[in-house]
Amino acid sequence: MNTTEQVPEIQKQSKFSIKNIFLPDYENYEGVRRINIYVMRLFFALMFVFVATDSWTVILTHEGEWDPTRAVAWCTWAAYSTLALLGVFHTLRMLPIMIFMIFYKGLWLIVVAYPLWSAGTLKGSPAEEMAYMFSGIIIPILFVPWKYVFKKYIVIETKKKLL
Numbered sequence: 001m002n003t004t005e006q007v008p009e010i011q012k013q014s015k016f017s018i019k020n021i022f023l024p025d026y027e028n029y030e031g032v033r034r035i036n037i038y039v040m041r042l043f044f045a046l047m048f049v050f051v052a053t054d055s056w057t058v059i060l061t062h063e064g065e066w067d068p069t070r071a072v073a074w075c076t077w078a079a080y081s082t083l084a085l086l087g088v089f090h091t092l093r094m095l096p097i098m099i100f101m102i103f104y105k106g107l108w109l110i111v112v113a114y115p116l117w118s119a120g121t122l123k124g125s126p127a128e129e130m131a132y133m134f135s136g137i138i139i140p141i142l143f144v145p146w147k148y149v150f151k152k153y154i155v156i157e158t159k160k161k162l163l
Helices: 034-061 067-087 095-118 130-145 146-154
Strands: none
Touching: 034 067, 034 095, 034 130, 067 095, 095 130, 095 146
């Protein structure tokens, strides 16, 4: 009887695991956690599917003269949501689009929705549905890698020149 047991070969560890999505990924995402990347990709995809569809439909089916302010709004939404498709594939490179979305929705909530809400007139107003939709920005706010944003976009790194 053979007392030595055969040890199975150690399998190569899969890159995807629940544990790994919460750890910084220095190999692929410059130290950003995979969960952040996955949630931002989801939001980029949602931006593209819903906002681009609505905005391009309005732009392409519009008849007559445009109100300049409304035209700027629809064109801005069409442009940023179309660029969001790039964010699905190049998530960290397209973070400024995500930050733009957080900024304009947050600003709108502060400037338009909050005064209506504090006056008790938001419910039933034309702004109610948009306020409800825009309040979802809490999720991207939580999943944007703010340390990475600060390091890449706020603090300007100076590279040493070789003489």
